[in-house]
Amino acid sequence: MPGLSHAANHGVLWIAIATGLGATRNRRARRAALRGLAGIAIASTTANVIAKGLTGRKRPGYEMPVRIPVLRRIVPVPTTSSFPSGHSASAAAFATGVALELPPLAPPVVVVATAVGVSRVVTGVHYPSDVLAGFAIGIAAGMLTLYWWPLRPDRPPQARRPRCEAPASHAGEGLLLVVDPVARTAAPRLAAWLRTELPDAEINEVSEGQDVRSALRSAAGRAKIIGVAGGDGAANAAAGVALDAGLPLLIVPAGAVSQFTADVGITSAEAALAALRSGDAVHVDVGVAGVRSFLNASSTGVYADLTRARERLERRIGKRPAALFALIHALRRASPSDLLVNGRRRRVWLLFAGNCHYTPPGFAPSHRPDMSDGKLDLRVVDAEVPFARVRVIAAVLTGTLSRSHVYRAWAAHSIDIAAADGAPFRVAVDGEVTDAGAPIRLAKQPGRLLVYCAASPAGAANAAPAAGAADSEG
Numbered sequence: 001m002p003g004l005s006h007a008a009n010h011g012v013l014w015i016a017i018a019t020g021l022g023a024t025r026n027r028r029a030r031r032a033a034l035r036g037l038a039g040i041a042i043a044s045t046t047a048n049v050i051a052k053g054l055t056g057r058k059r060p061g062y063e064m065p066v067r068i069p070v071l072r073r074i075v076p077v078p079t080t081s082s083f084p085s086g087h088s089a090s091a092a093a094f095a096t097g098v099a100l101e102l103p104p105l106a107p108p109v110v111v112v113a114t115a116v117g118v119s120r121v122v123t124g125v126h127y128p129s130d131v132l133a134g135f136a137i138g139i140a141a142g143m144l145t146l147y148w149w150p151l152r153p154d155r156p157p158q159a160r161r162p163r164c165e166a167p168a169s170h171a172g173e174g175l176l177l178v179v180d181p182v183a184r185t186a187a188p189r190l191a192a193w194l195r196t197e198l199p200d201a202e203i204n205e206v207s208e209g210q211d212v213r214s215a216l217r218s219a220a221g222r223a224k225i226i227g228v229a230g231g232d233g234a235a236n237a238a239a240g241v242a243l244d245a246g247l248p249l250l251i252v253p254a255g256a257v258s259q260f261t262a263d264v265g266i267t268s269a270e271a272a273l274a275a276l277r278s279g280d281a282v283h284v285d286v287g288v289a290g291v292r293s294f295l296n297a298s299s300t301g302v303y304a305d306l307t308r309a310r311e312r313l314e315r316r317i318g319k320r321p322a323a324l325f326a327l328i329h330a331l332r333r334a335s336p337s338d339l340l341v342n343g344r345r346r347r348v349w350l351l352f353a354g355n356c357h358y359t360p361p362g363f364a365p366s367h368r369p370d371m372s373d374g375k376l377d378l379r380v381v382d383a384e385v386p387f388a389r390v391r392v393i394a395a396v397l398t399g400t401l402s403r404s405h406v407y408r409a410w411a412a413h414s415i416d417i418a419a420a421d422g423a424p425f426r427v428a429v430d431g432e433v434t435d436a437g438a439p440i441r442l443a444k445q446p447g448r449l450l451v452y453c454a455a456s457p458a459g460a461a462n463a464a465p466a467a468g469a470a471d472s473e474g
Contacts, residue, residue, distance in 0.1 A: 039093030088134025172201025180230030265454030306390025
């Protein structure tokens with residue numbers, strides 16, 4: 001018991017467990033670790049700084065030292081207030097965060113957290129009521145993280161029901177699949193694995209500098225299914241070819257984390273091939289920015305800089321913390337944009353147009369419950385209100401951006417944007433930044449794209465990585 005109690009000093013035990021979860025390369029495990037550590041930050045501040053500062057309860061070790069056997073004592077006895085137990089608060093906060101994100105891991109983590117609380121009583125540094133109060137604070141802190149960081153639901157998007165018929169290809173017959181260079185960098189054995197699994201498919205590896213869209217178009221006439229292995233940029237290129245040819249699209253996750261494939265339940269290369277072999281598919285909406293299509297979002301203002309900065313950080317610290325640091329970095333260095341939005345002049349920090357409604361509200365949209373709602377998810381951060389830059393950062397830190405006067409969100413079928421002075425302006429389409437030399441219209445093509453999707457959310461989430469895709473987080 002003394003050893004376990006010492007291990008939890010300063011959160012070392014929980015940091016070690018979080019480090020282990022982060023090293024698994026499993027996205028849910030990483031989110032569990034980050035949520036647990038966020039809960040500890042809240043619980044530790046509440047228990048050790050606020051609550052202890054308001055109480056002055058003496059430790060049991062001072063009140064009745066003779067009743068505590070020597071082998072069970074912690075020496076020296078802590079001198080801070082006994083109420084509440086900071087160790088118990090941190091333990092409960094971490095266990096709550098892990099349980100929210102990764103329920104199968106909840107029982108062992110809860111057992112360890114409970115043991116830490118018990119150790120504080122056994123060693124004579126806390127009364128049982130101190131530990132119970134600490135547990136209550138920790139659970140509340142863990143649940144409070146949902147306010148800033150809502151859970152991503154496991155249920156499938158509405159667009160995946162009812163399913164649509166698509167060719168079922170067991171050995172890759174009729175499939176033209178291009179492997180993007182980014183995919184080969186992330187998973188060097190991916191192309192070889194795909195050729196083994198799909199011997200009848202035509203699989204082409206695009207060289208550095210070669211365009212994925214051109215490689216697909218040149219061979220699309222002899223295909224029944226268009227496929228691509230890569231991230232969101234490659235998926236966007238393949239979607240345009242599939243739309244023009246009227247063919248279904250198969251996306252094999254590789255390289256950077258793919259927002260689109262995650263939203264249709266394809267979280268691994270195995271899940272993609274399972275959908276291909278079973279013919280599971282669904283019609284989804286496609287967004288249009290001028291003459292370019294997008295699967296996820298189009299944006300202007302600082303969002304392009306924010307996205308690039310976030311992507312550099314999110315593999316190391318997670319998407320939410322990375323998005324916060326990226327926002328502060330982008331706002332500190334950038335200037336607002338003067339735009340005409342539907343003919344009205346507006347000075348904005350960013351304008352975001354998502355393909356279908358994203359949740360949660362705010363500056364870091366996570367996922368889409370419905371992939372075929374026929375609307376754009378429009379979000380604007382206004383730069384005209386006083387102290388807009390500071391108010392945006394403060395609202396993000398407090399989780400109140402969706403209710404802030406600097407933020408506005410609405411849904412529409414289309415929107416027209418242009419630079420107020422008529423000059424070219426930057427527009428990001430699924431993360432790729434281009435210059436728009438004239439006013440452009442952001443609009444929707446409802447239900448146009450037939451894309452292979454996972455048969456069930458559980459099957460997609462639990463699929464083991466393939467030999468060729470083991471290096472990709474999908």
